Amino acid sequence: MSSDVRGYVRELAERAREAQRAIAALEPQERRQLIEGMAAQLRQQGAAVLAANAGDMARAREAGLAPAQLDRLMLDAARLESMAVALEEVAAQPDPLGEVTRRDRRPNGIVIERQRVPLGLIAMIYEARPNVTADAAALCVKAGNAVVLRGGSEARASNAAIAACLHAALREHGLPEAAVSLVADASREHVLELLQLTGLVDLAIPRGGEGLIRFVAEHARVPVIKHYKGVxxxxxxxxxxxxxxxxxxxxxxxxxxxxxxxxxxxxxxxxxxxxxxxxxxxxxxxxxxxxxxxxxxxxxxxxxxxxxxxxxxxxxxxxxxxxxxxxxxxxxxxxxxxxxxxxxxxxxxxxxxxxxxxxxxxxxxxxxxxxxxxxNDGGQLGLGAEIGISTTRLHAYGPMGAESLTIERFVVRGDGQVRHPESMAG
Amino acid sequence: MSSDVRGYVRELAERAREAQRAIAALEPQERRQLIEGMAAQLRQQGAAVLAANAGDMARAREAGLAPAQLDRLMLDAARLESMAVALEEVAAQPDPLGEVTRRDRRPNGIVIERQRVPLGLIAMIYEARPNVTADAAALCVKAGNAVVLRGGSEARASNAAIAACLHAALREHGLPEAAVSLVADASREHVLELLQLTGLVDLAIPRGGEGLIRFVAEHARVPVIKHYKGVxxxxxxxxxxxxxxxxxxxxxxxxxxxxxxxxxxxxxxxxxxxxxxxxxxxxxxxxxxxxxxxxxxxxxxxxxxxxxxxxxxxxxxxxxxxxxxxxxxxxxxxxxxxxxxxxxxxxxxxxxxxxxxxxxxxxxxxxxxxxxxxxNDGGQLGLGAEIGISTTRLHAYGPMGAESLTIERFVVRGDGQVRHPESMAG
The missing domain is CATH 3.40.309.10 (Aldehyde Dehydrogenase; Chain A, domain 2)
Structure with a gap:
């Protein structure tokens, strides 16, 4: 792998991870407004998104993509509106962060809380479906995460135009664009490098055909939640x-x-x-x-x-x-x-x-x-939207909504309690 | 890798996975009695376990193990009793399975439940600490899982003697011994093969020094929950x-x-x-x-x-x-x-x-x-016991008890509801 690719991907991830702290620090209401702002930008810049998509479609037709692939790539006014509505639905969901899911007082008086916190930085690896760009970004941000998006190369112009909308909303709210980072060059080399960034990328989510998912599962050093086929x-x-x-x-x-x-x-x-x-x-x-x-x-x-x-x-x-x-x-x-x-x-x-x-x-x-x-769909099961359907029996099993992009940690509050009080020499 | 090793490890895992269904099908009270039976067997066969351990200790001293390693390997009557008590504590914990964690009724009348189910088959990879053999087996079984145990080679005789106790309890309850399977040969080749068994092994948990954990993380194709160092x-x-x-x-x-x-x-x-x-x-x-x-x-x-x-x-x-x-x-x-x-x-x-x-x-x-x-310890935080402390921000974060060895799935109950009722040609 060229050191250029390695450096580019690592820097992208480092900046995204830095930006994540700003997203996590927002109040629930601010995250909601940010995602609503993303929806508004999609509507405002709709003509630019559709023009970019028309270019992608022309190139895809020339390249001889199958009708089903072309259908997934294609955007029109109605689909763009659906994307915006989906973001508004994500925005309207209950905030998954900070919630204390359990509280327990131990005999020694310490109080133990389980608290939901963001996963951190998520790498989303998908095929030429532009709506995933907006959906995944909104779900990740809703749960206080940053995301590095790597979509299929056939959708490159569409994804760039959609990312421009998401970035405009981030700027409007005084937030770093890097919280939603798009890998500009969609080569396999870039994916490979992204999958090696242990300590930077907390989770990789592949979404697409079985080939893509197997590729990610085989090469990832970072944790992966997979969705294989549905029989x-x-x-x-x-x-x-x-x-x-x-x-x-x-x-x-x-x-x-x-x-x-x-x-x-x-x-x-x-x-x-x-x-x-x-x-x-x-x-x-x-x-x-x-x-x-x-x-x-x-x-x-x-x-x-x-x-x-x-x-x-x-x-x-x-x-x-x-x-x-x-x-x-x-x-x-x-x-x-x-x-x-x-x-x-x-x-x-x-x-x-x-x-x-x-x-x-x-x-x-x-x-x-x-x-x-x-x-068996996030929307139908009341999750609002989904970033994928996990068939990995770990962390999440079934449709994954914003809550699946968080993890519970322990917060312990005491008054000076120690584990071996008998050894404290007053 | 030799095909002998591959075949041996795969067959061990297949039999463990088959046995898992019998463990998962037990009533909570039966799983509790099974683990109490394991504790009783440890006490009953205590002399055999201590004799096996004395052999391991003699070989380890000859091999020049460091004092800290020898201390972790060593069993005596008091430590054996602690192992038995730890199993009884795991047995006494609330059953983590079957619990409906959430219930929601959708506007179309379907009722959605989240239900805790076992992870399936867990591969536990650890060093020469015989107590982990008993602890890990009890925690896995408590949550309805089967486990393949691969302990450090210095503890081979101790682990075999402890496994004999666990197997005796399984037999007493008419259950397959394969639910708690010990990899007899503790070579790295066996670990490598275990880590490749996607579709059979649902989770690998390495427990030990940083070297072991990095080895597992680097080579695993199955999901891994890691615990790196604590600074x-x-x-x-x-x-x-x-x-x-x-x-x-x-x-x-x-x-x-x-x-x-x-x-x-x-x-x-x-x-x-x-x-x-x-x-x-x-x-x-x-x-x-x-x-x-x-x-x-x-x-x-x-x-x-x-x-x-x-x-x-x-x-x-x-x-x-x-x-x-x-x-x-x-x-x-x-x-x-x-x-x-x-x-x-x-x-x-x-x-x-x-x-x-x-x-x-x-x-x-x-x-x-x-x-x-x-x-920051499973016992101190009220989990009863722990199979490890996760520093992976996925599935579990912090001490992992029996509940961390389960996953929530969706159970949906309806009365014939479909997603597109308008297209049902009566």
Whole structure:
């Protein structure tokens, strides 16, 4: 690695870390106003952001990006307004800092408090989705952190224009721009260097495809919270209400198949198969969903293709669904344990014992009882917004909002207490 | 790496992970009885444990281990009893699992719960301290986890004898021994392999000297919670009560200098120097503490050696103290920010504004106001016991008890709710 890159990235991180103290020192109301100011700047400088994005889009089309990638990169007036509204929603959330989460008085009279403090400096590494630039900056600042943003190179001009809005708001409030730092050159070399900065970067959050996340996980020396793929299951229990189960199936599979909380596999208890399977296959066909099923599933529809082993481990992110008939709840749990990705599992059942067993038998970040997998989302679960969905069972598990960007420390108040008073020679 | 080592370690971890489900499925009362059973077995098989330890000690003396290392390795009847009592204390703690920490009802009627679940499989990597074998196993099991233990090779026979006690208790309760797995061969190769097992090992906790912790941090692909050195500060404010400050100084520096929460640096506000410094230097001399001071400190005592830059960054773990006079609280905070290790900081002051500024201006895992640094300990802070003290600002910060070996996940209960009800074609 060139020493130029190393020096540039390190200096960026050092300045961001220095700036973090100014953000952490703000009153809750000031942090709120700062983020509202960011939203206002996005609206005010909207034409410049859209012009920059148009340039990115033209280059991306020339480079032959896939339609899904182009769609994620594209901004228009409506999407820009959504970005601004999202920032206002983050601003309006309760302040996560300073809150005393527990207080305990020990027999020796010392009072122990747990207090929420910022993580420090967060490195956000993502692909060509300009809205992440604004969302991540707002969530980090809300929790008193600084952030170094490294977005995909295809969105470089859009990200620079959005960062200019965020910086304008920081300046308006007399705060250092470095609190929200954008890595200007989006090469892999820059990412690598960022991931080595132990003692400066407190947390790296990769967000994007599996390739990016594996790259970050393999090379990081700083702590990483990962979000791997979502192979989400719907298990339709013997005691399911078939109508509810059909709704959960359609919403989970067909409402937005390209996202991580969409369903990828349907497991059906054999006792409910005669009632449920014909309806399910009909509804799926109507929605244009290709079904890949086990032998027992295939007896219910000619259009069902045989499922291969790999289909049960696949995150299709498309209108494709793997289906399997199981003999018991235990068999469903064993299937999920074998093929699942710890993301989201759903049970449709009216039997409380079955839902209890399902909750106890799964280890995923979210378990849904008679509710859609699509609710595993920060906004839907009441976090206001999310910086990602963690499938790492450490620090945060599931959607991460502003509170997940803080940590609890110990504050102890005494009146001169010591641990070995017997040895104090008065 | 040989494929033998790879296969052995992977199989050990796979069996431990399988066994974890049996531990997690226990009722709180059963986990409590299991850990009490471990304590009973330690007492019952005490002679065997002590005999194994005597063998380790003989080999360690021959190998020329330092006195401090020998002291950590050594077991006697009293220490064995302390180990058993520590397990009983862990057993008696409130069960950390299943607790619903928050409950929220969304406008669409879904009820969102946060529920504490085990982390899964923990890899504990430590040095030749046999008590860690029992402590770590009990804490992991208390939180529904399985553990793979890899202790220092000098304690191999002691660890095997202690593991035999733990296994006997597991068998008595009809549980798989693999829930507490000991890596038989303690080579670095085995540690390396353990640290690569992403998807099997949920967390690695290194405990020991800085060398071990850096080795683990550098090579781990699994998540790691680190505990680096403790360079703990006592700041004696202008508004300090000198008598309390002296007690904090003696307890912090002299009661047990070899531990991470002992004081390493004393910072004294210039206004209190004439009152405090002569007393402090006298008390430190009486306790046999060598003082390395700044120029202003040295004017108060002929025995004070000049402090070098490195002394302020040093974790002496010995009867040595760095001392510096500062002009203000801000200067004390700047010193701590520059030289500190995020472990424990103490302020002695009767001025609430000063203690508030000190709390806000430090980012360490524990901040003490008029209380000894030695209280930064799981037992002292009410956690019952600790598996380590985290200086990583992620997941846990400060002493980690059983609750730190759990994670909160989302449980959502609905009545058929979907995210896009408008698209449900009835």
């Amino acid at each position: 989400c299951h719907l298990y339709v229990d013997a005691a399911a209400d078939p109508v509810k189960a059909l709704d959960l199936l359609v919403d989970g599979k067909a409402s937005r198949p390209g996202v991580c909380n969409a369903l990828e596999t349907l497991l059906v208890h054999r006792d409910i198969v005669p009632v449920f399977m014909p309806l399910a296959l009909e509804v799926l066909a109507n929605r244009g969903v290709e079904v890949r099923g086990c032998a027992r599933t295939r007896t219910w529809g000619d259009a069902v293709r045989p499922a291969e082993e790999a289909d049960y481990a696949a995150e299709f992110l498309d209108l494709i669904l793997a289906v399997r008939v199981v003999d018991s709840l235990a068999e469903a749990l064993a299937h999920i344990q074998r093929y699942g990705s710890d993301h989201t599992e759903v049970i449709a059942t009216e039997d409380a014992a079955a839902s209890d067993a399902f909750i106890a038998g799964t280890r995923s970040s979210a378990v849904m009882v008679n509710a859609s997998s699509r609710f | 703990c500060h006592l700041y004696v404010d202008a508004a300090a009560d000198p008598v309390k400050a002296l007690d904090l100084l003696v307890d912090g520096k002299a009661s047990r200098p070899g531990v991470c929460n002992a004081l390493e640096t004393l910072l004294v506000h210039r206004d209190i120097v004439p009152v405090f410094m002569p007393l402090a230097l006298e008390v430190l001399a009486n306790r046999g503490v060598e003082v390395r001071g700044c120029a202003r400190t040295r004017t108060w005592g002929d025995a004070v050696r000049p402090a070098e830059e490195a002394d302020y960054a040093a974790e002496f773990l010995d009867l040595i103290l760095a001392v510096r006079v500062v002009d203000s609280l801000a200067e004390a905070l700047a010193h701590i920010q520059r030289y500190g290790s995020d472990h424990t900081e103490v302020i002695a002051t009767e001025d609430a504004a000063a203690s508030d500024a000190f709390i806000a201006g430090t980012r360490s895992s524990a901040v003490m106001v008029n209380a000894s640094s030695r209280f």
